[in-house]
Amino acid sequence: MARSSPLPPPPPPEGIRTWPDREALLRDRAVVLGELVRLHIGPGRLGLLVLWAALAALGWSFVGTGLIAFEEGYDVISLIIGLVCLVAGAAALVPAVVLVAVGVARDRRVRPLLDAWGALDRDPVRDLPLRAPGVSVVWMVLSFLLCAAGLFCCVVAPASAVPGEPYGLVALMTGLGLIAWVTGLIGLVKAFAHRRWVLRVLAGPPAPRAYGAAHR
Numbered sequence: 001m002a003r004s005s006p007l008p009p010p011p012p013p014e015g016i017r018t019w020p021d022r023e024a025l026l027r028d029r030a031v032v033l034g035e036l037v038r039l040h041i042g043p044g045r046l047g048l049l050v051l052w053a054a055l056a057a058l059g060w061s062f063v064g065t066g067l068i069a070f071e072e073g074y075d076v077i078s079l080i081i082g083l084v085c086l087v088a089g090a091a092a093l094v095p096a097v098v099l100v101a102v103g104v105a106r107d108r109r110v111r112p113l114l115d116a117w118g119a120l121d122r123d124p125v126r127d128l129p130l131r132a133p134g135v136s137v138v139w140m141v142l143s144f145l146l147c148a149a150g151l152f153c154c155v156v157a158p159a160s161a162v163p164g165e166p167y168g169l170v171a172l173m174t175g176l177g178l179i180a181w182v183t184g185l186i187g188l189v190k191a192f193a194h195r196r197w198v199l200r201v202l203a204g205p206p207a208p209r210a211y212g213a214a215h216r
């Protein structure tokens with residue numbers, strides 16, 4: 001797996017800022033904010049989230065198959081198949097959960113940096129691409145669909161269980177629904193967080209000058 005991009009540093013404290021003029025500050029601010037927005041809601045981040053969710057769904061499918069094999073197993077072969085499925089499922093599910101947790105923790109570090117760099121000044125021209133309305137809409141729509149499908153599976157699978165039917169199948173469908181719901185919820189949180197940042201920081205009141213003290 002490729003190493004993730006390091007996060008940009010926060011802006012220097014006010015007393016030691018060395019930008020010679022406002023234009024230099026705005027250039028650096030635009031570069032850093034562009035990188036932070038890409039790391040937060042860029043198309044690549046959406047692709048990674050969907051990939052991790054698919055890996056988790058694959059892992060849980062193996063786990064559910066293993067549970068069904070144990071439940072319906074009448075011989076040693078069925079038990080061995082069930083055990084192999086459980087091991088394969090854990091091998092896919094655990095890394096996916098870890099990767100999602102790492103991504104969520106990374107997002108929590110990105111948001112304060114977006115606030116800090118965005119608060120340095122305002123630049124309507126350079127800030128326009130940072131709003132990323134199209135990408136935000138894609139995040140919201142896809143995340144909403146995942147949440148809806150996940151909740152549907154979580155509710156319908158237990159409600160439609162037939163007495164005598166393997167409970168492993170219910171666990172399989174409920175688990176897949178839960179994965180879809182959690183993935184969609186993460187996406188919605190990211191999309192709405194970006195929208196709030198745009199309204200609060202990019203569309204907020206102008207910030208005071210933040211370049212070198214000698215030019216104040």
